[in-house]
Amino acid sequence: MLNGIINLRSDTQTLPTEEMLEAMVKAPLGDDVYQEDPTVRQLEELAASVVGKEDALFVPSGTMGNLIALKVHTHSGEEVILEKDAHIYYYEAGGLAAVCGLTPRLIAGRHGVMDPADVEQALRPSNIHYPPTSLLCYENTHNRAGGTVVDVETSKALFETAKRHGLAVHLDGARIFNAALYLGVDARVLASYADSVMFCLSKGLSAPVGSVLTGTREFIKRARHVRKMLGGGMRQAGVLAAAGIIAITKMRDRLREDHENARRLALGVARIPGLSVDLGTVQTNMVNVLIDPELMSLDEFVKKLESRRVLVSTRPPHGIRMVTHRHITADDVDTALGVIREVVSGK
């Protein structure tokens, strides 16, 4: 709870920790477009090492990190393969088409996870009628599917399928550390099944701003150029990177608590008549809930929760998403469940 509000809209709502704020004030700074900001450099080296890549680039947002990756891996007019509800396709303002000139080829996954055999099937032989396919993107954890995890074996099979056909592979790993925690593996293992990996510092890890794009030295060199083209070359960005360093070094382990709280929330919701939740999809820090339309409309439900100081995001037509994070304790989960029960029973 923060200021009397239980905000379950997203883990993006987390505020920086005291330690982050102190580090931001004290960070040594320089002009990062000249690559002279020592704090940004430190963050980039650290970010590359925690996912086992050669190099990294600090970017203002996950959206820009993904967009840069698309642009570096492809040429205008090519085709990119994505899961049908991929964040890159669904929530990134159409950048893949508008900025990169790409045609999305969508594959329905199971709980957001594509079957490598379906990817294989979607890959067409070169033909004058088809756009050339150059990139496979996948997402771990998968946002719209409810924070679901792509396991190591599937990651490997997706990567190998793509490579058999000469495709590059980009992993939208906005929440890769949640996935690694769930699987009990090092994030490097998951990241090894992609040529480039983007992960976010400003979600469960609590930094105020920023994401990192990681890959080979040559890839990052090209990414740095594209970031400048898109207007993402920042100057004394070390003031932000300082918080990112703490996000990576100190905040990964506590994600475990968010997973436990999400489970507690989901189990509570599952017992409320008129609401349903697929417990199999509650693997990390998200809970997707379906509201029986006979009970009440999505709008009414969300407004009633809001008037009782519980904020959730909507998944129209009948769903809500709730995300646990550093400002949500087990007690807050119980309070939120009480509020949800009240709203459902019309008290």
Ligand code: TLP
């Ligand atoms: N997701 C946000 C919203 O955009 C929906 C959220 O609240 O979950 N990849 C994935 C898998 C994401 O979930 C997000 C953000 C991004 C990329 C983009 O990151 P930002 O918001 O930093 O551009």
